[in-house]
Amino acid sequence: TCCGAASFKKPNLDPTTLANFRPISKLPFLSKVLEKAVYEQLQSYIDQNTIAEKFQSGFKSCHSTETALLRVFNDLFLTADSGGHSVLVLLDLTAAFDTVDHGILLSRLELSVGLKGTVLKWFDSYLKDRSFSVNVGSCFSSVSPIHCGVPQGSILGPLLFSLYLLPLGLILEKHKVGYHFYADDLQIYMPLKSSSKGSLNPLLDCIQEVKLWMEANFLSLNKDKTEILIFGNSDSNVLDNCDSAIGPLASFCHPFARNLGVFVDNEFKFEK
Structure with missing residues (x-):
């Protein structure tokens, strides 16, 4: 007890x-x-x-929120430097350890x-x-x-939780999206090859399968903490009328968001 x-x-x-x-x-x-x-x-x-999981920075020696942020934003910067646009989805679990x-x-x-x-x-x-x-x-x-x-x-709790999430990384790799975990926080991102809504199909399919996997494993996505940022493109209309397994994507889109303790914005200014 x-x-x-x-x-x-x-x-x-x-x-x-x-x-x-x-x-x-x-x-x-x-x-x-x-x-x-x-x-x-x-x-x-x-x-x-x-x-x-190779892209898990939580509960791991020589890893931290900084290593997670550095990898994700390095990939986003590379896309922006080549003139491309990217979408970043921040997902969080509700009471993950307890379920x-x-x-x-x-x-x-x-x-x-x-x-x-x-x-x-x-x-x-x-x-x-x-x-x-x-x-x-x-x-x-x-x-x-x-x-x-x-x-x-507990000492074993965090390690056991990270092992519980192992199949999730395989799902994300299958959909060929970029991703990174920090404990129960998940970042999913991908370049937008065009401004058409069809370019979001891999992301929508990925979110759908992630949600189904969560439900099958008694985990729950926290919609209140779900946020989306579009980088390299001030026009977020690409998300309009774009429904997903977690709801209309446009409702989660923001010009800035708090990501692992750091306020980030869609223009990489980091001023907030």
């Missing part, structure tokens, strides 16, 4: 809205020691067998990562039969079981 502290997702949020809190698990010391030992072995195995399905994760560890036997049984034991209570000040809630999710605040 872990005790979850009620922590704000961001400062200055309304404390009366439960969605503004993030559950952070306070785990026992011995649990963290064991998790660290397992983490080191699992990470070593992943590195040796090049299993990790991970244990059965699917174990299947992923077996089929995509290659864990079997005693090792797989250990992870099955690690995920199941967990419970939690919430601590606010000096008050504690009653204990409730946890049926899904990986613990936020």
